[in-house]
Amino acid sequence: MSLRPDTDDDARLERRFVEGDERALEDAYSRWSPLVYTLALRSLGDIPDAEDATQRTFVKAWQSRERYDPDRARLVAWIVGIAKHAIADAHEARNRIRRLDAELAATANATELVAEPPDIADKLIMADEIARLEPEAQRVVRLAFYDDLTHIQIADRLELPLGTVKSHIRRSLFRLRTRLEVTYDAHRP
Numbered sequence: 001m002s003l004r005p006d007t008d009d010d011a012r013l014e015r016r017f018v019e020g021d022e023r024a025l026e027d028a029y030s031r032w033s034p035l036v037y038t039l040a041l042r043s044l045g046d047i048p049d050a051e052d053a054t055q056r057t058f059v060k061a062w063q064s065r066e067r068y069d070p071d072r073a074r075l076v077a078w079i080v081g082i083a084k085h086a087i088a089d090a091h092e093a094r095n096r097i098r099r100l101d102a103e104l105a106a107t108a109n110a111t112e113l114v115a116e117p118p119d120i121a122d123k124l125i126m127a128d129e130i131a132r133l134e135p136e137a138q139r140v141v142r143l144a145f146y147d148d149l150t151h152i153q154i155a156d157r158l159e160l161p162l163g164t165v166k167s168h169i170r171r172s173l174f175r176l177r178t179r180l181e182v183t184y185d186a187h188r189p
Helices: 007-019 021-046 048-061 075-108 120-131 135-145 151-158 162-187
Strands: none
Touching: 007 021, 007 162, 021 048, 021 075, 048 075, 048 162, 075 162, 120 135, 120 162, 135 151, 135 162, 151 162
16 A cells, blocks of 8 residues: 555646646645645744745745756645745744834934935935836835825725735835835945
8 A cells, every 4th residue: 555645646746737737736726725824824823924925835836846856855845845935034024024113113212303304316216116116016005105004905995915915015115125225325425
């Protein structure tokens, strides 16, 4: 008796997946997304973040399927490896957000705050950086910062899951901060 009763099914699924059969992606997702989601939820403790990590895992697996080698690992093991990286990335993103929040809190608590209106160059740089975001992220950021909508209001207006809205805002803020740091560092005397 074989320890892997569905070896033939697994082998066919692995072959179809590597060949780019979109139905194989659907099959892999329906088969292993509960496992990936459970791993993500246990590690991250947040449903939207776990959903996002699960989605990222399968998108990454599909995009890098040509690197999958069935002789080295079963497809499920390879997907779990990708999931571990997606989960680690989510934890790192949380840490970056915590650091940004701490920096913002420290700035807000500074005793000598000078309220200067942003100059036109800053506005142009910010508009240019927002324009570089992907279209859906641009809409989310504009609704959050220009229209001052809450995450829930944005999710309702754009008919997106709340976790997706939060993820767009987190990733966009990180990208904007990184780009702006580079821009300002380049112009410092």
